[in-house]
Amino acid sequence: MKRIIASTVILMTMSLAGFSQPKYLSRAGHIWFYSKTPMETIEAHNNQVACFLDASKGTIAFEVLNKSFKFERALMEEHFNENYVESAKFPKATFKGQITNLKDINFTKDGIYNAIIEGDLSIHGVTKHITQKGTIEVAKGKIIAKAKFGVKPEDYNIIIPALVKEKIANPLDVSVDITFDPMK
Amino acid sequence: MKKKLLIITGVIVALAVIGAGIGLYLFFKPTKDFAKSKADFTVTAQQLFTEFSKNETASSAKYVSNDKTIELTGIVQSVTDNSDSTKTIILAVGTPDGDISCTLTKEQSATAKITENKTITLKGQCTGLQELIAKEVILIRCAIAQE
Numbered sequence: 001m002k003r004i005i006a007s008t009v010i011l012m013t014m015s016l017a018g019f020s021q022p023k024y025l026s027r028a029g030h031i032w033f034y035s036k037t038p039m040e041t042i043e044a045h046n047n048q049v050a051c052f053l054d055a056s057k058g059t060i061a062f063e064v065l066n067k068s069f070k071f072e073r074a075l076m077e078e079h080f081n082e083n084y085v086e087s088a089k090f091p092k093a094t095f096k097g098q099i100t101n102l103k104d105i106n107f108t109k110d111g112i113y114n115a116i117i118e119g120d121l122s123i124h125g126v127t128k129h130i131t132q133k134g135t136i137e138v139a140k141g142k143i144i145a146k147a148k149f150g151v152k153p154e155d156y157n158i159i160i161p162a163l164v165k166e167k168i169a170n171p172l173d174v175s176v177d178i179t180f181d182p183m184k
Numbered sequence: 185m186k187k188k189l190l191i192i193t194g195v196i197v198a199l200a201v202i203g204a205g206i207g208l209y210l211f212f213k214p215t216k217d218f219a220k221s222k223a224d225f226t227v228t229a230q231q232l233f234t235e236f237s238k239n240e241t242a243s244s245a246k247y248v249s250n251d252k253t254i255e256l257t258g259i260v261q262s263v264t265d266n267s268d269s270t271k272t273i274i275l276a277v278g279t280p281d282g283d284i285s286c287t288l289t290k291e292q293s294a295t296a297k298i299t300e301n302k303t304i305t306l307k308g309q310c311t312g313l314q315e316l317i318a319k320e321v322i323l324i325r326c327a328i329a330q331e
Contacts, residue, residue, distance in 0.1 A: 025317050027285060028264055028272055047266050048285055048324070050316040067248055067311035068324055074215045088249060091312050177267065 024053040024143050024180035031064055031176050033151075035169035042076060042168065044069040051178045053143060055107040058099035060117060060145070062178070063092055084158050085124050093123045105136050112137045117147065123156040134176070143180040148173060218307050219292070219327030221253045229258025229284050233277035236313045236321050247310040255329060257305045258284060263298045273298060273306070273326070282319030286326045296328050305330035 029049030035042040046069045051062040066087040071077035081087040097119015099105065105113040118131045134147030150171030153160055160168055225247065232254070236243045247254060258275030261283060265271055271293040275284040286306050288296055298304065308326030313319060 027274075027314075027317060027320065028266055030267060045268065047268060047270065048272065048287055048311075048314075048322050050314045050320065052316055061316060063314050063316040065312045065314060065322055067309075068322055070324060071215065073211070074213045075210055077215055088244075091244060091248075092314075094316075179267075 022055060023183040024055065025183050026051045026178050026180045029062060029176070029178035031062075031174065033069075034173045034175070037167055037169050039167040042071070044071045044077070044080065046070070049178065051145075051180065053145070053180050055143070058102035059097070060099060060119070061094070061096045062176075063094050065092060067091065084153065084160070090123075090125045093121075095119055095121050099136070100131075105138075107138055107143065110138050110140065115145070121151075123151070124158055126156040128155055141182060145176065145178045145180065147176045150174070215325070216251055216253075216309070218253055218309055218325050219289070221307070223255035223307060224252040226255040227257075229256060229275040230278045232256060232310075233279075233282055233284060233319070233321055237282065237319055240313050244312055248312050251309055253307055254310045254323065255305060255307050256284070256286070256323065257303060257330075260298055260300050260302055260304050262300060269293060271296060271298070273304070275304075282321075284321045284323065285314075286323040288326045288328070292327050298328075304328065 027050050028047055029051045030045065030047045031049050032043060032045040046064060048068050049062055049064050051060070053060050066085045067081060069077070069080065071080065085093070097117050100116045100118050101114075105115060113136045115134050115136045116131065117134055119129070120127050121130050122128075130149075132147055132149045134145060137144040137146070151174050152171045153168075154170075160170075232243075232247070235246075246252075256275070258277070261274040261276040263271055263273050266287070268290070270287050270290055272285055272287045275286060277283055286308060288306075305328070306323070306326045307329045308323040311322045311324055313321055
C-alpha cells in the first residue's frame with residue numbers, strides 16, 4: 001500500500017513537472033545587424049547577449065552591451081561606439097516585452113511556432129514601444145527564438161551625418177537568434 | 185621660376201598621395217588583434233569581477249574605453265560552442281553571484297584546447313558588465329595567452 005502511494009506521488013510530481021512551463025535563459029544570444037547599400041556593406045555581431053524567457057507568463061527580456069558588437073573594420077566600430085550609439089554614455093541596449101499570442105505556443109511540444117512580440121526597445125537612451133513577428137522553436141527541451149526587424153536610427157535619436165547617409169541602410173536589418181536552456 | 189612651380193606641384197601631389205594613403209589605410213584598418221598586443225592590465229577573474237560589481241562606471245572607464253588589452257587569469261567553469269564557430273569560456277569568480285564570459289576569436293576557437301576546472305590566461309577586450317541574469321563581465325576577441 002505504502003509503495004502504491006509512493007509511486008502515485010512520484011507519478012503525479014513527474015506529470016506536474018512535465019506540464020509546468022519553466023523559465024529559460026541564455027547568455028550566448030546572437031544579435032547582429034546588417035546594412036547593404038550600393039556604396040558599402042556593414043555587419044556587426046554580438047554573441048554574448050543575455051536573455052530571459054518566462055514561458056508561463058510569456059515575458060521575454062534581453063540585455064545587450066553595445067561595445068560587444070564586432071565589426072570587421074576598426075573605423076566602423078569606432079564610429080558606431082563614439083558617434084552613433086555613444087557606448088560610453090549608453091553602454092546597454094535592452095528589450096522587455098511579452099509574447100502576445102502565448103496560447104498558440106506549446107512549450108512542451110517540439111515544433112516551430114509563429115510568435116508576436118510586443119514590448120519596449122531601448123537604444124541610445126530612447127525607449128520605443130514596438131511589435132514584431134518572430135518564431136519560437138521548441139526542440140528537445142531547448143527554445144530557439146528568432147526574429148528579424150528594421151530599426152531606423154532617427155527613431156532612437158541617432159544622427160547619421162549627411163556625408164555617410166548613403167552608405168548606411170535605413171532601416172537597418174536587426175536579426176535575433178537566441179537558444180535558451182531551461183533555468184536550473 | 186618654372187623650376188619652383190614644378191617643385192611646389194611635386195610637393196602638393198606627394199602630400200595628396202600620402203594623405204589618400206593614410207585615409208585608405210585608416211578606412212580598411214582591421215580591428216585590434218589582441219593576441220599580438222601587449223597587456224594594458226593584468227588581473228585575475230576574481231579581481232576584475234569584484235571591481236565591476238563594486239563600481240561599474242569607474243571600471244568601465246578604466247577597462248572598457250579605448251579598447252584596452254586585458255590579460256585575465258581564472259579557472260574555467262564551462263565552455264560552449266557558438267553557432268558562428270566561436271567558443272565562449274566562462275571563468276569562475278569565487279562567488280555564485282556571477283562570472284566572466286570570454287569569447288575567443290574564430291581562429292583561436294579552431295585550435296584552442298580548453299579543459300574545465302583548469303587555470304587559463306586569456307588576452308582580450310573588455311566590453312562591460314551585464315546584469316540581466318547574473319552579474320557577468322564580458323570579454324570579446326580573446327586569445328589564449330597561457331594554458
